[in-house]
Amino acid sequence: METSARKPMPGSPWDIEDSLELYGVNAWGNGYFGINAAGHVVVRPDQTNEHEIDLHEVIRGLEARDLTTPVVVRFSDILRHRLKRLHDAFATAIAENDYRNRYTAVFPIKVNQQRLVVEEVYGYGREFGFGLEVGSKPELLAVMALTEGESERMIVCNGFKDDSYIEAVILATKLGRTIIPVVENFSELALILKHAKAYDVRPRIGVRVKLASEGAGRWRESSGEKSKFGLFVTEILELFRVLKEQGMEDCLQLVHCHPGSQLQDIRRVKDAVNELAHVYAELKLMGAGLRYIDIGGGLGVDYDGSRTNYSSSMNYTMAEYASDVVYRIASVCNAREVEHPVIVSESGRAIAAHHSLLVFNALGSSALDRFAVSEQDARGHDGEEDVPQPVADLRDAYRSITQRRLVECYHDALQAREQALQMFNLGYLSLEHRGLVERLYWATCAKIRDFCRRLEAVPEELEGLEQILSDIYFCNVSVFQSLPDSWAIDQLFPIMPIHRLDEKPTRNAVLADITCDSDGKIDHFPSVRETKRTLEVHELREPEPYYLAAFMVGAYQETLGDLHNLFGDTHVVHIKLHDEGGWWIEETVKGDTAAEVLRYMRYDVDRLGPQLVRDCERAVREGRMSLAESQALRRFYDGELNGYTYLEPD
Numbered sequence: 001m002e003t004s005a006r007k008p009m010p011g012s013p014w015d016i017e018d019s020l021e022l023y024g025v026n027a028w029g030n031g032y033f034g035i036n037a038a039g040h041v042v043v044r045p046d047q048t049n050e051h052e053i054d055l056h057e058v059i060r061g062l063e064a065r066d067l068t069t070p071v072v073v074r075f076s077d078i079l080r081h082r083l084k085r086l087h088d089a090f091a092t093a094i095a096e097n098d099y100r101n102r103y104t105a106v107f108p109i110k111v112n113q114q115r116l117v118v119e120e121v122y123g124y125g126r127e128f129g130f131g132l133e134v135g136s137k138p139e140l141l142a143v144m145a146l147t148e149g150e151s152e153r154m155i156v157c158n159g160f161k162d163d164s165y166i167e168a169v170i171l172a173t174k175l176g177r178t179i180i181p182v183v184e185n186f187s188e189l190a191l192i193l194k195h196a197k198a199y200d201v202r203p204r205i206g207v208r209v210k211l212a213s214e215g216a217g218r219w220r221e222s223s224g225e226k227s228k229f230g231l232f233v234t235e236i237l238e239l240f241r242v243l244k245e246q247g248m249e250d251c252l253q254l255v256h257c258h259p260g261s262q263l264q265d266i267r268r269v270k271d272a273v274n275e276l277a278h279v280y281a282e283l284k285l286m287g288a289g290l291r292y293i294d295i296g297g298g299l300g301v302d303y304d305g306s307r308t309n310y311s312s313s314m315n316y317t318m319a320e321y322a323s324d325v326v327y328r329i330a331s332v333c334n335a336r337e338v339e340h341p342v343i344v345s346e347s348g349r350a351i352a353a354h355h356s357l358l359v360f361n362a363l364g365s366s367a368l369d370r371f372a373v374s375e376q377d378a379r380g381h382d383g384e385e386d387v388p389q390p391v392a393d394l395r396d397a398y399r400s401i402t403q404r405r406l407v408e409c410y411h412d413a414l415q416a417r418e419q420a421l422q423m424f425n426l427g428y429l430s431l432e433h434r435g436l437v438e439r440l441y442w443a444t445c446a447k448i449r450d451f452c453r454r455l456e457a458v459p460e461e462l463e464g465l466e467q468i469l470s471d472i473y474f475c476n477v478s479v480f481q482s483l484p485d486s487w488a489i490d491q492l493f494p495i496m497p498i499h500r501l502d503e504k505p506t507r508n509a510v511l512a513d514i515t516c517d518s519d520g521k522i523d524h525f526p527s528v529r530e531t532k533r534t535l536e537v538h539e540l541r542e543p544e545p546y547y548l549a550a551f552m553v554g555a556y557q558e559t560l561g562d563l564h565n566l567f568g569d570t571h572v573v574h575i576k577l578h579d580e581g582g583w584w585i586e587e588t589v590k591g592d593t594a595a596e597v598l599r600y601m602r603y604d605v606d607r608l609g610p611q612l613v614r615d616c617e618r619a620v621r622e623g624r625m626s627l628a629e630s631q632a633l634r635r636f637y638d639g640e641l642n643g644y645t646y647l648e649p650d
Contacts, residue, residue, distance in 0.1 A: 027305025039502030045077030111348030206254030304526030568592025
């Protein structure tokens with residue numbers, strides 16, 4: 001269900017509790033975000049009030065350091081907390097279900113491939129024995145080096161593999177890594193056996209099972225029998241036969257499934273885990289050396305806070321997830337009297353999403369309800385003759401608006417406007433009269449909308465007026481670069497102002513980015529009750545900056561972004577709690593310059609400057625530009641080449 005944003009009533013009191021409710025912070029924030037008495041968003045990395053970080057204060061501090069918005073702000077301590085919560089959830093479930101083995105997680109680095117993030121996850125995961133998952137050869141090459149001296153922590157290798165990918169896995173095994181290639185395609189088995197023999201290694205082998213159980217939601221087809229990865233049961237039996245013939249049945253150590261991503265319904269998790277557990281038990285009874293059961297990813301994130309099976313939510317908690325997984329595996333193993341395996345999950349989104357947010361500023365706005373209608377516009381000029389009929393009808397509609405005639409006047413205005421446009425296109429209406437029609441029409445709509453805000457029940461014909469009359473807030477950000485899922489798959493991210501939250505928002509808006517693309521906008525916003533088509537925002541006050549933030553963008557958004565209009569990576573900062581209290585900037589990564597993104601697109605930046613210089617000299621010679629102007633242009637060009645790709649304040 002969709003609706004326009006709630007419009008706060010003029011004159012009513014407003015405080016931060018109203019903002020908390022309006023933007024659903026307590027619902028989707030999961031204890032990590034709140035609002036302080038100053039009306040600023042605060043971040044609570046450990047979900048306690050003792051360690052609050054004022055986000056607006058952080059942004060002003062960054063600007064003092066010449067780091068302007070847009071900027072991605074990462075809170076390292078949230079990563080640490082998410083890892084601990086995941087570990088604790090499974091530890092509790094293992095204890096409650098008398099599970100006779102342990103749990104470990106492997107972080108899929110495709111979720112956020114930024115080196116600093118991967119290193120932080122790996123470092124914070126050390127106390128829990130968590131490992132990493134890779135899905136390609138370049139990811140494996142990175143992880144082989146990052147895991148130096150960590151022989152016991154798992155590396156799970158997914159994705160299609162060629163000869164050199166498998167060779168790298170076998171060599172990593174010789175290095176002492178606990179590394180498991182998961183067979184996605186039957187042909188990969190032969191490559192594993194070839195390199196294992198060549199390097200005299202007994203490899204650890206995993207296999208992905210194509211489950212009959214399907215996932216749900218947006219990524220449903222990535223699981224089940226139609227998934228592009230994995231082996232059918234028939235193929236798994238053949239794989240085991242081949243290994244047994246080679247005397248290597250003990251090498252088959254892991255079974256894996258992929259139930260999907262962002263699983264919003266816990267029933268799908270239960271079905272997938274139950275089926276995989278039975279596959280494990282059967283293979284174990286046949287003599288396989290299985291030690292691990294990898295339940296894949298899928299642990300969801302509640303982006304809208306509704307705790308439903310909607311695609312941007314989830315109808316379970318992390319504790320419920322862990323409890324159901326452990327219980328299902330234990331039940332099957334107990335019934336079949338087989339050893340309890342090590343439980344492995346590949347929960348990337350649930351680990352990384354919360355720790356990153358994107359802050360950007362509004363550059364300006366456009367509003368349809370600001371068309372001024374003077375008394376003369378509404379009633380006509382003295383001595384005015386031959387008024388076109390649509391103009392007269394619109395004047396009547398505007399003047400006749402009452403609570404009883406809202407729908408009638410709206411229909412009259414629509415009809416008059418349509419007639420006016422037809423007359424203009426036939427040459428029977430002047431440009432001045434068309435402008436008057438435009439002002440009268442939008443003023444009529446705004447007046448009707450204002451009446452509707454005072455009604456308990458809005459007539460169905462008028463429900464869309466809030467959206468029709470919504471503002472456009474032009475924001476200093478590229479949706480394609482920083483929020484690609486919002487554009488590509490309509491993913492909802494919590495978005496709200498980060499300050500002025502002790503003030504009542506008086507405008508409804510959609511957000512437009514600065515790319516030259518009509519798709520570069522955000523016009524769907526999460527809500528506990530339904531998806532909103534507009535966002536409640538405050539009136540812009542020049543020259544005061546107005547900051548908004550998109551939350552929970554730590555999973556996939558930095559990895560999937562593209563250079564639309566050559567807008568590059570934003571600035572990134574890592575904020576960390578200080579042992580002595582407060583916070584500090586642990587790491588700063590400057591965003592892309594224009595030169596860097598041009599080089600990425602294969603422009604020869606070293607030639608661009610000289611080409612412009614030649615043109616400047618030509619302009620000076622021909623008298624179109626003075627020498628001083630030519631030099632100023634050259635300095636300007638060089639400065640912009642080495643400057644931020646986004647808009648910066650004067």
